[in-house]
Amino acid sequence: MQNKKRSLTGDRPTGRLHIGHYFGSLQNRVKMQEDDSIERFVMIADVQALTDNFNNPQKVRDNVYQVLLDYLSVGIDPEKTTIFLQSMIPELAELTVYYSNLVTLARLERNPTVKTEIAQKRELFGESVTYGFLGYPVSQAADITAFEGELVPVGEDQLPLIEQCREIVRKFNSIYGETLKEPKAVLSSNKRIKGLDGNEKMGKSLGNAIYLSDSEEEITKKVMGALTDPGRIRKDDLGNPDVCMVAYYHELFSKDEIKTVCEECRAGKRGCVDCKKQLAKNIIEELRPIREKRKYYEERPELLEKILKDGTKKAQEIAKETMRKVKESMKLNYFEE
Ligand code: TRP
Ligand code: SF4
Numbered sequence: 220m221q222n223k224k225r226s227l228t229g230d231r232p233t234g235r236l237h238i239g240h241y242f243g244s245l246q247n248r249v250k251m252q253e254d255d256s257i258e259r260f261v262m263i264a265d266v267q268a269l270t271d272n273f274n275n276p277q278k279v280r281d282n283v284y285q286v287l288l289d290y291l292s293v294g295i296d297p298e299k300t301t302i303f304l305q306s307m308i309p310e311l312a313e314l315t316v317y318y319s320n321l322v323t324l325a326r327l328e329r330n331p332t333v334k335t336e337i338a339q340k341r342e343l344f345g346e347s348v349t350y351g352f353l354g355y356p357v358s359q360a361a362d363i364t365a366f367e368g369e370l371v372p373v374g375e376d377q378l379p380l381i382e383q384c385r386e387i388v389r390k391f392n393s394i395y396g397e398t399l400k401e402p403k404a405v406l407s408s409n410k411r412i413k414g415l416d417g418n419e420k421m422g423k424s425l426g427n428a429i430y431l432s433d434s435e436e437e438i439t440k441k442v443m444g445a446l447t448d449p450g451r452i453r454k455d456d457l458g459n460p461d462v463c464m465v466a467y468y469h470e471l472f473s474k475d476e477i478k479t480v481c482e483e484c485r486a487g488k489r490g491c492v493d494c495k496k497q498l499a500k501n502i503i504e505e506l507r508p509i510r511e512k513r514k515y516y517e518e519r520p521e522l523l524e525k526i527l528k529d530g531t532k533k534a535q536e537i538a539k540e541t542m543r544k545v546k547e548s549m550k551l552n553y554f555e556e
Contacts, residue, residue: 226251226405227368229262229305232282233272236289237428238506239412239421242471243374245293247407251372252299259300260366260534263287263527266305266312267359270352271340287523289431292513297526303534304527305362310538314361317549319354321390322383327353332379360384364399365538372405395548399541412471415445417464432513435503442468442499447491448484454491458484465495472501 228248230236236245251259263286268279283304290302305311327333333356337348344352359380363371364387371381381404388399413419414427421428429441446464450456460466460481469480476497483489516523546552 223256223258224369225258225260225367226370226372227260227262227363227366227402228372229264229267229362230286231264231268232279232286233268234282234423235285235430235432237421237423237430238471238502239414239428240289241293241431242409242412244372244407244409245289245295247372247409248300249294252294252296257370260368261290261295261300261302262305262362262534263302264305264362267355267362270349270355270358271336271343273349273351274343283527284523285432287527288513288516291516291523291526292431292509294512297530301530301533302526303531307531308365308535308538310535310542311358311361311365313542314365314545315354315358317545318357318360318387318391321387321394322354322357324353326383326386327356330356330379330383332356332376356380356383357387360387363402364388365541366534367400367537367541368402369400370405371402372407374411375406378404378406391548395545398544398548413464413467415441415464415468417446429502431506431509433506434510438503438506439496439499442495442502443492445495445498447495451491454489455487457487458489458491460484465491465498468502469494469498472505473498476501 228244230240248259248261251257263283265279265283268282269276272279287302291297295302333353337344337352340348340352356379360383362368363381363384371377373381381402385401388401391399411419412421414421414425415429416425416427418425418427429438433441442465445468448458448460448463450462451458460469463484466477466480466484469477473480480489480494480497484494543552
């Protein structure tokens with residue numbers, strides 16, 4: 220146990236997870252479960268979700284369970300990965316307060332991820348961003364360090380947050396003495412999946428995503444509306460699969476057929492409607508075990524509750540121990556036996 224490394228990652232529960240998450244991070248997390256040298260933690264970041272959804276607590280609450288179902292349905296196994304809830308670990312809020320002394324406003328305002336997000340959230344924040352949102356990198360540093368998460372598997376967009384965490388750790392250790400572990404980001408090699416409309420990003424607000432929880436009908440409907448080669452009008456027009464999202468998804472879901480798809484498309488021997496139907500069928504088949512597992516857990520709410528409770532309890536014990544060390548280093552170890 221002692222020389223095991225810990226990994227920590229998480230998601231904001233602001234919506235259900237889609238196939239972009241599946242290929243981007245979830246498959247990686249499942250694969251990592253085979254590595255015995257790592258003790259794995261996955262956090263449902265409801266406190267962070269509130270930083271830009273403070274006016275919508277019901278949405279966050281509902282999505283905590285949706286994200287938990289997404290995790291379990293893709294094969295994140297609670298026996299191998301501790302799944303826990305951020306808001307139930309008060310130590311994280313406590314650490315955030317102490318770390319906030321070690322970060323300047325200017326540094327937070329320069330954080331590229333935060334900067335982009337603020338620009339996207341003008342409607343919510345108006346003229347001036349909240350203290351909580353600007354400070355969420357500090358809270359994320361608390362998440363990571365509380366569990367001595369040395370490895371943080373994330374997407375590229377999270378790198379500035381990990382860097383910010385590393386700076387906080389170095390500053391803490393230089394002022395209060397060597398206490399915290401400096402984390403490292405582990406970038407997934409998987410590429411980002413484009414949306415059905417060809418948009419670089421798949422997202423709820425864009426309406427171009429296939430969710431892991433989508434029904435067969437929903438999948439078919441979405442695939443039928445996907446962007447195809449716009450230059451192709453009749454079936455015998457020569458097509459270009461390189462500009463077609465259906466071909467792009469065939470590449471992900473139809474390994475055996477992709478060559479034929481492209482050849483027939485280029486030769487004008489393939490109808491787009493049939494091509495889409497075939498893709499929808501393949502996606503439905505590939506996601507079938509995920510849907511079935513989801514159904515299993517959906518029917519067992521007590522089991523879901525227990526998984527989250529047990530995971531959170533385990534995480535709490537670790538955070539408590541880190542808190543004890545932090546307070547000792549900061550000379551805040553009052554009233555100790
Ligand atoms: N910021 C992450 C996201 O938006 C979620 C997150 C919160 C996280 N705390 C974390 C990720 C700690 C890794 C480690 O997806
Ligand atoms: Fe796309 Fe298939 Fe139509 Fe070719 S035949 S343009 S690959 S949907």
